[in-house]
Amino acid sequence: MKNMNHIVYMVLCTISMGLLASCAAKQVALKIDQYPSKQGSLREMQYSPAKTTFELWSPGAEAVTLRLYADDTSATPLKQVKMRRRQDGTWTAFAKGDWKGKFYTFEITQSSSRWKLHETPGIFATAVGTNGKRAAIIDLQETNPEGWAEDAKRSRILEKDAIIYELHMRDLSVHPASGITNKGKFLALTEHGTLSPEGLKTGIDHLVELGVTHVQILPMYDYASVDESKPDKPQYNWGYDPLNYNVPEGSYSTNPADPTCRIRELKLMIKALHDAGIGVIMDVVYNHTYDVENSQFTQTCPDYFYRMNKKGELGNASGCGNETASERDMMHRFIVESALYWAQEYHLDGFRFDLMGIHDQATMMDVRRKLDALGSNYLLYGEGWAAGAPLYPNEKLAMKANIKNMPGIGAFCDDMRDALRGPFSDDHESAFLDAKPGFEQSIRFGLVGCIAHPDVQMDQVNYSKSPWTTIPSQSINYVSCHDDMMLTDRLKASVQLEEGELERLDKLAQTAVLTSQGLPFLWAGEEIMRDKKGVHNSFCSPDSINQIDWSLKAKNQDLFAYYQGLIALRKAHPAFRMGMPEEVRQHMRFLDTPDNVVAFVLRDHAAGDEWEQIVVILNSRREPVEVKLPKGKFVTCVADGQCPCEPVNMSGIITVSAQSATILHTR
Secondary structure (H helix, E strand, O other): OHHHHHHHHHHHHHHHHHHHHHHHHHHHOOOHHHOOOOOOOOOOEEOOOOEEEEEEEOOOOOEEEEEEEOOOOOOOOOEEEEOEEOOOOEEEEEEEOOOOOOEEEEEEEOOOOOOOOOOEOOOOOOOEOHHHOOEEOOOHHHHOOOOHHHHOOOOOOOHHHOOEEEEOHHHHHOOHHHOOOOOOOHHHHHOOOOEOOOOOEOHHHHHHHHOOOEEEEOOOEEEOOOOOOOOOOOOOOOOOOEEEEEEEOHHHOOOOOOHHHHHHHHHHHHHHHHHOOOEEEEEEOOOOOOOOOOOHHHHHOOOOOEOEOOOOOEOOOOOOOOOEOOOOHHHHHHHHHHHHHHHHHHOOOEEEEOOHHHOEHHHHHHHHHHHHHHOOOOEEEEOOOOOOOOOOOHHHEOOHHHHHHOOOOEEEOHHHHHHHHOOOOOOOOOOHHHOOOOOHHHHHHHHOOOOOOOOOOHHHOOOOOOOOOOOHHHEEEOOOOOOOOOHHHHHHHHOOOOOOHHHHHHHHHHHHHHOOOOEEEEEOOHHHOOOOOOOOOOOOOOHHHHOOOOOHHHHOHHHHHHHHHHHHHHHHOHHHOOOOHHHHHHHEEEOOOOOOEEEEEEOOOHHHOOOOEEEEEEEOOOOOEEEEOOOOOEEEEEEOOEOOOOOOEEOOEEEEOOOEEEEEEEO
16 A cells, blocks of 8 residues: 555656646747746845855746856856756756855856857846956945945935936046046045146035036946956947946946956945935936847847837837837836845935836836835936837837826926027027027926926927926926037037127026026036037047046136036025925916016015025027016126126116026015
């Protein structure tokens, strides 16, 4: 009887194993849309001194081998481990003992793939070696600088109070006049006391002196186009070519071969900025990869992470040859978990999403909800458009027109940008700043933060025919950014400038930005009249084009003082950042003005402001203009390109100088 039970047991086991094998085979053969989702976190490596555990989601794989290496370049692995497949498509393995400091890859076998597969560090590597080819086994706790735990507890700046300054790590410090030692590195922004040859502040001290509240840093994750093995070779890229999304870029570290170095140095930079009272926003590019065949997405799970048409052709809404499929569960989860990882591990204060219009609204709102669960005042915004037509329904995408459906998420305001300086599509065409009529309503729309307002005639707004925000801080207001001409270059290209007009129009444009109810956004170096020698798209131009020449600060101290003064004015007066649309409609009204003049009043102690009334007048005419003021006794605080200016008392009618802004107030 005992033997019979044993035989029955063996038969049942054999049948069960056959069924499991059959199920596994069927699961491997599933179509991409039927792939199971991974259970638990997407993290692929968990270190401990006793053993390191590995998990890789690759449901279409026939076999996966974990390879462990002594370093990031050796040809022969120290150990190879065959991984086991779970029913959710995840392959697992572990390595006993202490493997800290070693490297690993996954070798995936999938005969049905149309792509050539090779070793990959996975999609969620958090530490890598040179050029991101192999992932590293590290203890992240050992990368934390002194005081890091306290840094996590700091209070973030309120969204409506943000003043954003976009910068590129290399641009900021590489010029000889920067006075910065760690040129082009994360550590550049930890150096205090740096001076230009004229003795003026540069680097982080310059940012503090200017008064901005946040820096938005161009991609600083691990990107593909810079060869980290050649640190002494001048190389440049903006970084919109993602390789490993969850690792800092090695070329910005002092030792790209050391996986802990780049992480610790980025944390040191972030802490230095936080200690200086400046939040850090990361520019993220989840909408596409550098290429498709060699991306970690393809190498891990071919075709799953990208949108394709019915013919199997890749979508190209990014203009880079591919677009990711955020609506698929694992891509959705990747974006959300990646953002949360950066927020928690690196204490970031917000994210700027490149070509956000490619992502679906549900994914963006999930990022918003998960960030809110971590704490308050994380900034979240992006480009509310795509470079082409995405392979997904427009009404479900995070386009600018759909921002009203996404509370807590903002978008860049091209309405006011192009109304001020001219369209993005033509560097030589001008607009309001060149005294061309017909752009006043578009500027009004931007000034109110793109909400519904009784004084804005939507049928005359250049792009949007209906309001697209629900609160004004959802509108990111600007006149130039990295993927565009500098404001200086744009004005030179589009306006027939006479003596002194360049600086006057620069000041006029930024007065509109910095007195708007939307969030003001500045591109690094605009405050000292930086240029890029007329280059529009300088993504891979040399340092000679992209670097900030800090000697310009001495030459343009008047311009810098004007920016500095406007920022101080905005910070001192809550009327410029009311927050709620009802407040804006009640307290902000526009004055009757002739063509090429926009004027508004912030009245009745708006948002509890100490000033009873504030009047802002923007005159782009090449001659002075008279504007009738509201009732009251006013005093000037900005006039004739000076902020602050010598106060002058007046009432009734004011004469505003050509190509300038005037700001007055009553107490």
